[in-house]
Amino acid sequence: MYTLAVWCPDWPVVAASAEAALLPHVPAAVVRGNEVVACSAVARAEGVRRGQRKRTAESQCPELVVFDYDEVRDARLFEPVAVAVEELAPGIEVVRPGLVTVAAQGPVGYYGSAERAAERIIDHIAARVGVEAQVGLADGLFAATLAAQRGLVVPPGGTGDFLAPLGIHELDPPAEHREDRAELVDLLRRLGLRTLGAFAGIPERDVAGRFGRQAVLAHRMASGVVERPRVRRRPPAELSVTQTLDPPVDRVDAAAFAAKALAERLHQVLADRGLACTRLGIQATTEHGEQLHRVWRCADPLTPQGIADRVRWQLDGWLTRQRLTSGIHLLQLDPEEIVDAGALQLGLWPGAGQDQGEAAERAARAMVHVQGLLGPDAVLTPVPQGGRGPVERIRLVPWGDERTPATDPAQPWPGQLPAPSPATVFAAPEPVALVDEAGGDVVVTGYAELVVRPHRIVHGGQARRVVAWAGPWPVDERWWDDGHAVRAARLQVLGAAPNGEELAFLLIRAGGKWAVEGVYD
């Protein structure tokens, strides 16, 4: 993924100096375990280097101010920088104090070009926090970080060429303090691989064969292959909006009015930052201190109307369903997951089978309304997936969640029954008696055969004569896993009631008992 990295040079020193209110012309260094891990530009000019011993550094530069390494301080002071970046480009990920990345697509698209986006971010950080930053763009976090350290914009696809001439030591960034990486770099250098390009030139399978997993990861980084997905950052608390209701609201129409105003405010706060909300937390406090909270997940970014609807429906649900002892007097909306408003317009309804249009929108609103009345799990949408039985071949997804199958429907599933499937299915199979002429249980052998002819089936208190049957089809699921192995067999049975009416059953036998899994009605 094309990534934008924002890098603050010498961050540990910048953070330490800022906290100590040290003037910028005073040389400073941060020391960890008697070794210099970062130094300011002034100190560098005096000959202080990273990796030097503390005493050597002090002899190079007698007026050097030395700070102890403190990760907490670095992180704490970096937060305003992260926020400044987030104001311009939502969805940031703080890689470590001093380094932030964000998907480049959003800011580049918004500001027109990578250079302009970089310039804008650097200016904004300087204006907001007064910290010097560099921006770089390239494919993937590793390359983007190196680009940021050089203040470069590497065009998409050009990452391999950008990385190739760089020294092999770039694989071991000092800020990450990784012993294993240092060893690997040392080893590669001794093998004569002095550049990332030389290392990337070795086929991956050879790297995997010679070195360990870590080396494969490093090899991918050197080749410009993206090494890990970015995680979205939770939005800060300031995006929440709160409203005190005076007098407290206990009627639905009054709640609807309050919801509308609050929704508009939340939307404004988000829109000002180019954001949209896909998970909305609604929180209400009653006069007697009862706390109510529910989170709404949405497949699409919420419009002001969408937010107002959900708040109104939620309040409606609370006021009419729960026996509240007093009216609601405090209402808070928290955007729990935010997305770039621009980026989302492209992938509004991702995945096949999700359609746009007026009908889909109306249905979506109705489903959300019902979720407000009955809870988020009340509305389910079926997603076909892989499996053998009719129940496991459908995944029921609460509306608003991602509609992805848990198992691959395209894979072969030995033992899967062909169509037709039963129109009525029992998620928890119901016990049933299948007996032979003498009234004994119809047993399935280890070779998946019936020993006797089934004669009668008794389900729900009604006995039917068995007219026809087929199977049993054995199901050996997860036979490799002792704990979860399922040994079962399925049987189709056609029963006739005394009045001649036929009913076809899908039976399953597990643990020595027959049960109804479906009825073909």
Added chain:
Amino acid sequence: MSRSATATLVALGVDATGESAMAPARVLPVRGELADVLPWGGLRRGSTVSVRGSTSLLLALMAEATVEGCWAAVAGLPRCGALAAAELGVAVHRLALVPRPGRDRSEVERTVAALLDGFDLVSVATPVTPATARKLSARARQRKAVLLPFGSSWPGADVELRASFGPWSGLAEGHGLLATRTATVHAGGRGAAAREKTTTLPLPGRASPELPRPVLRPVAG
């Protein structure tokens, strides 16, 4: 609603069938065999069509419309087989299941009313009082949705479909696989649907365009 008003409505529906090529949205499509027994040649928006006797028939009735882009909801049928629905031609990504539409009657009424606001087809399998049934039918009429009560009797249904079945084919004593059976669907109702009509179709089994439409047999009623 008075009898003459009902008749006028049905007459409007019949008119809509006549001009369905121009305004297809007023009547939702159904597979050919079922179109023959419905007075409007499909499911007219705003109507109530009750279905009894077969889940497959209910699903088959909704299939064509969902393929055309309509959304369907099934409330109160926790054992609805979505896989069978897909096999019967329902576009299951436009199908929503509300297995438990409420704990009491008023909650069920509110849920179904909310579904009628947004869905083109709403099936209700939870028994309701006659008063609620009339309210929901009125809501469907107002929202131009099709209400499909399933299982129990529904006062005020425009059409009632009942299925009876012939023997299953494909399954024998110890071998074979269930294949299909012939469903005989009887349609009765009020107004234009008052004259009982009957059609047969293979169920389960998808409507296939190659098959000729079955010929209507008039039934002495």
